[in-house]
Amino acid sequence: MNPVRTGPSRPLTRRRRLGWPRRVFSQVLLMQLAVATGVTVLATGLFLAPLGAQLDDQVMRRALAIAGTTASPRLAADLTAGPPSARGPVQAEAERVRTSTGAEYVVVMDVRGVRWSHPDPVQIGRRVSTDPSEALAGREVMEIDSGTLGRSARGKVPLRDADGRTVGAVSVGIEYDSVRDRLLGAIPGLLAYAGGALAAGALAAYLISRRLQRQTHDLAFSDISALLAEREAMLHGIREGVVALDRNGSVRLMNDEAQRLLGLGPEAAGRPLDEVLGRGRTADVLAGRVTGEDLVTVRGHRVLIANRMPTDDGGAVATLRDRTELEHLGRELDATRGLIDALRAQDHEHANRMHTLLGLLELEMHEEAVEFVTEVVGVHRATAEQVTEKVHDPLLAALLVGKATVAAERGVSLRIAPDSLLPDRLVDPRELATVVGNLVDNALDAAAGTPDARVGVSFRCEDRTVVLRVSDSGPGVPEERRELIFTEGWTTKALPSHGKRGLGLALVRRLAERRGGGATVAGGPGGGAEFTVVLPDALSDAPADAPADAPVVPEPAGEGR
Numbered sequence: 001m002n003p004v005r006t007g008p009s010r011p012l013t014r015r016r017r018l019g020w021p022r023r024v025f026s027q028v029l030l031m032q033l034a035v036a037t038g039v040t041v042l043a044t045g046l047f048l049a050p051l052g053a054q055l056d057d058q059v060m061r062r063a064l065a066i067a068g069t070t071a072s073p074r075l076a077a078d079l080t081a082g083p084p085s086a087r088g089p090v091q092a093e094a095e096r097v098r099t100s101t102g103a104e105y106v107v108v109m110d111v112r113g114v115r116w117s118h119p120d121p122v123q124i125g126r127r128v129s130t131d132p133s134e135a136l137a138g139r140e141v142m143e144i145d146s147g148t149l150g151r152s153a154r155g156k157v158p159l160r161d162a163d164g165r166t167v168g169a170v171s172v173g174i175e176y177d178s179v180r181d182r183l184l185g186a187i188p189g190l191l192a193y194a195g196g197a198l199a200a201g202a203l204a205a206y207l208i209s210r211r212l213q214r215q216t217h218d219l220a221f222s223d224i225s226a227l228l229a230e231r232e233a234m235l236h237g238i239r240e241g242v243v244a245l246d247r248n249g250s251v252r253l254m255n256d257e258a259q260r261l262l263g264l265g266p267e268a269a270g271r272p273l274d275e276v277l278g279r280g281r282t283a284d285v286l287a288g289r290v291t292g293e294d295l296v297t298v299r300g301h302r303v304l305i306a307n308r309m310p311t312d313d314g315g316a317v318a319t320l321r322d323r324t325e326l327e328h329l330g331r332e333l334d335a336t337r338g339l340i341d342a343l344r345a346q347d348h349e350h351a352n353r354m355h356t357l358l359g360l361l362e363l364e365m366h367e368e369a370v371e372f373v374t375e376v377v378g379v380h381r382a383t384a385e386q387v388t389e390k391v392h393d394p395l396l397a398a399l400l401v402g403k404a405t406v407a408a409e410r411g412v413s414l415r416i417a418p419d420s421l422l423p424d425r426l427v428d429p430r431e432l433a434t435v436v437g438n439l440v441d442n443a444l445d446a447a448a449g450t451p452d453a454r455v456g457v458s459f460r461c462e463d464r465t466v467v468l469r470v471s472d473s474g475p476g477v478p479e480e481r482r483e484l485i486f487t488e489g490w491t492t493k494a495l496p497s498h499g500k501r502g503l504g505l506a507l508v509r510r511l512a513e514r515r516g517g518g519a520t521v522a523g524g525p526g527g528g529a530e531f532t533v534v535l536p537d538a539l540s541d542a543p544a545d546a547p548a549d550a551p552v553v554p555e556p557a558g559e560g561r
Contacts, residue, residue, distance in 0.1 A: 028212055032205030040198045056153065059174050060142040063103065064155030067172040068140075070097050070106060076161040079108065079116055079168050086121035095119070097172075104152050104175040108159065110168040111136055128171070132156070135169035144176060151176040240319050241304075247314030249273050249287055261320050262299055281487060282306075286318045296323070298506045300514065390416050391459065392424035399433050400457065403440050407455060410448045414440070417458035422466070425540045431511055432466065432538060438504035439470040439531050446474025446529065465517075466538040471530040482521050508533060 070093070078089040085091065094106040094117030108117045113132045115124050134141050135156035144153050152173035159168040241258030245251060251268050259265060268276045277283040282297045284290045285306045295306045305321040353372075360369035384401050391397040400416070407414035426432055440455065447453040450473050458469040477485060486509045508531075509519040517534035524530040 026209075029205055029209040032209065033202055036198055036201030036205060040194050040201070043194070043197075056144060059153040059176075060144065060155060062155075063153050063172045063174050064140060064142050064157065066097065066101050066103055066106070067155045067157045067170045070094070070108075070172065071157050071159045071170040073160070073162045075108065075170075076159050076167050079110060079159065080161065084110075084114060084116040084125045086124050088116070090116040091118075091121070091124060093117075101172075102174075104173045105171075107171040107173075108168060109171065111166065116168070132169050132171070135171070136166060138166055240321055243286055243318045243320065245273060245286070245316045245318070251276060252315060258320055261302060261304060261322055288316060298510055300510060303507070386416060390420045391422045393422060393426050393429050393432075394424075395429040395433055396422060396426070396436060399437060400440075403437075403444070407444055410444060410453075412444055412447050412453040412455055414444075414455045414457070417456060417469075420457070420459040421461065422459040423461065423539065426466075427538055427540050432468075432535065435468065435508050435511060435533055435535070436470075438508050439468070439533070442504060443470050443472035443474070443529075443531075447472040450474055461539060464537050464539045466535045468533045468535070469530060471524040471526075472528045473524070473526065474528045476523055476527065476529045477521050485521065486519065511535075 075090065075093055078093070082088065090108050094108050097103070098106040098119065105119050106117060107115055107128065109115055109128055109132055113127045113136070115126055115128055118124050130145055135158055138158045140158075141156040142154070144151065146152075152175055154171060154173045156169055156171045158166045159170050161167050238255070239257060241261045242253070242255045243251065243258050243262075244253035250270060250272050252270075254262075254264065254266075254268055259268070262277065262282070264276060273287055274283050277286070277299075281290065282299050282304070285295045285297050286308065288308055288310075291308075293307060295308075297304050297306055303323045305323045306318055308316050308318045310316045357369055357372060360366075360372060387400045387404065388397050391400060400414075404414040436457070440457065443455040447455050452473060454473045456469075456471045458471075460467040460469075486505050505519070512519045512533050512535055515538065516536045519531065519533045521529055521531050
């Protein structure tokens, strides 16, 4: 069975539909060409419309001027000297004027309207074909009318004798076809100028459209609209702050997350960056005065990571990530590792003590074993009692006991000043724990390895203000660096496990300044350095022995809590 054969297969082709182009370049070019063509045609029409009237007026005035020059008293004397004649002086003068001026005719008439001159001598002695009453009445006349010689532009003036009496009139006509020829002759030149202007406009439109094509990357208007909508959705949907700057350093764009991280509002758009953020490291990083990748800065109590990318127009786009929680976790990890190291050392020491105790018991030295255990337990108990006696807040007390244990393992003596007293009515214990933890850690790092290594902590309460002092026996801080050490990112230590340093002291100062206080450093009384932090309104008004059902003082609603 033979298969059924079909006709030859033809590739399917898609018909290109003619219509309005999609590209911005093509649309703008067509619109500009349409505008340029329309303006050229309109300008040409507006120029040609009054041109005919202007030419008519010029020719009529020319005819009037010729008639006025011809109407002389001598011609009036010749007119009254005898009857009209084709060989008379009036005809001779009129033909001379007509020939010299190029007029179509020069007609001299008497008060009856009878011609005394005419290009056709046969017409001499006959009455004129048009009404001469206005000219004979002493008025000048300009008109375009038809006569025996056809349509012409005419000028008529009265003819007066030496005594000023009107004895006739002079009518001069210029062929109207010459006016039309002048008008038609002007059109090609005008169209040439219009065509040149249109060509220049088309070239300018093309160049502008090409520039627009490069700037819009040859996109369609619908693509640009879609990109704008996607950009708005992306900027306001991502959890990273985005700040766009123009070439002058002013804020061009700031998404919601950037406003939250920097503590700004929509009114920041269009204002200079330094005016919006104020002087400081954050403004320097975003403005590009500090270069690098993953730059750390502190804004308020937030730790931010910033990256900046320049744009082709001279501006830049900066991204911000909130590293506050990660920084806290990193510090807790460092503290945990330090505590593990301390516990490992304590494990060895505990094993040594247990071996010592076992030996005393095997030697039946029971009294010496009791004294040994009492001494070991008493040291740790004394440290805990010393802290809890002066620091009534449980969070701060636990922190200082732990720091004392770590200090002991590092060979540093941590002491609470005898006159210290911190009541259990802190508004935000975690905030003060951050300040104390950073300062004590720095003091332990500075004092470790020095002779008679020691760290001192002092609390003093003045009404609702807490004044904290932390001193150490380290090398101290040179006077020229006492402000520099509070700058974000400045450090002399090796990088920790979380990869960033130089934030602790900057965060301490920001926390203090947020409450209206401050943080300073000076030389310690026995050498080393002494840090002083003043925290106004850190204590509540509730008494320390308030009952359990007393209202709780709310914590301040700081950002990033």
